[in-house]
Amino acid sequence: MLYAILCYNSEAAVGAWSKQYHDETMARLHVVNDKLAKQGRLGPVARLLPTTAATTLRKSGGESLVIDGPFAETKEQLLGFYIVDCASLDQAIETAKELAIANPGTGSYEIRPVAELHESQLPVQRKPAA
């Protein structure tokens, strides 16, 4: 079964990581990524830009309103997600734990079973550039 692992953390704290801490954490996360990829369990992975870059479209009663910022003001923000193929919820929790160990400190990982995943039409390895 496919699971989305939604990664929440304090954006302000992550933004204050030293370069060294950032690089070390990313290196550890890549180890987990590589392992999942080798097992053929890794789907799309996204790291999102800060919520300050976000825009929210709110629709109520046919009217839609464009608001600057994320959908909800929360203490921890959605910073990215993984789509992972897991045999069971236990395995999904294990995978989230591996991510949590690679990325120490606070943080929450919401494990959401995926109902449908449509095939991507994007070229593989698209760089987040202009």
Add this chain to the structure above:
Amino acid sequence: MNDLGWIDAVLTAARPQAVGALLRYFRDLDTAEEAFQEACLRALKTWPQNGPPRDAAAWLIFVGRNAAMDDVRRRAKQVALPDEAAISDLGDAESELADRLDGEQYRDDILRLLFVCCHPGLPATQQIALALRIVCGLSVKQIARAFLVGEAAMEQRITRAKARIGDAGLPFETPGAVERAERLATVSAMIYLVFNEGYSARAGETATRGTLAEQGIWLVRLLLRIFPQEPEVMGLAALMLLQQSRAAARFDDKGAIILLEDQDRSLWDGKSIAEGLALIDKAMRHRRPGPYQVQAAIAALHARARRAEDTDWAQIDLLYANLERLQPSPVVTLNRAVAVNKVRGPAAALEMIEPLGSKLSSYFYFHGVKGALLQQLDRRAEARTAFDRAIALASTPAEAAHIRQHLDHLDKESA
């Protein structure tokens, strides 16, 4: 696992909010800073064992305030407050405090903290040093290194600046809408100064001075978090991110400046560009243009061009015309002339900058641009004069080296 690295980041992230609130309680910068320092020490003691508090800033404010009051009471020989180990899970007290401090008040606390660094009596370098010390929490040693001065000199500079703002009196009344907007503009300018101090660093200095550009971006993100709907703050953030995205491509191996047109665009940082473009797109939807947004829009056109020859110079010319109206300055006109050269040719551009000669006579870039335009028009002797003047005015070896390349080129053409 490197837990301290994480705690360090949490403390840095919470700092503006916590010091801002403590400043409001104690109405004294040194007391607020000391209270925060004490709270940090206690956090380093208790967080690794007890786990992190849900709201780090609220914890630090609570503990910092108690520590400072405890200090006062101890001096008055009264009973001390309970140890923070017993209150590491602040529970009700924490959430009550967090609720009371939420929203507008937090925002005004942070804005005030930034604003006190912008005292108009302080020279730019002192404003920058204060912001780095008070808001970003850099050590005096780190700041001294970024400014390429000794630690003692920087310590003295910061102490003097603090005394100055203490004498002037800090603004504690809740600002009205107009005053808040004015503070926002002042703080934005100061943050851009922090960024530019790093961005304008010479080649070879970027390792130390580059910190300042990163801190500038950290500060503008902070400002954007408390003012998420202000198009000019989005514009400033976009401008800084788009400029910073080119950092790796700006100097050659010998330290000479590489012009935007000649930069290896594969060295540009895609993530900074993506964030900058997202922010300028958001800002422009508000249809409330301002100088930062226009400059960011110009930077965005450069960022969007995959090759230099794809640059939309006609649009850049229009944007500079816009900027001339919003913020008239000979330097803006000089920049516009570079776009005009691309669209209408060197004669039109030269005509545009000739009236600026008296105002920009000691400006390095004026003579550099003028020389390049004259060179294109094949007026070699005049070009050489302009380049010679530019070299005389160059403030860094990189600038001089860049002009020398032009002169070499002239020599080759004449040969």
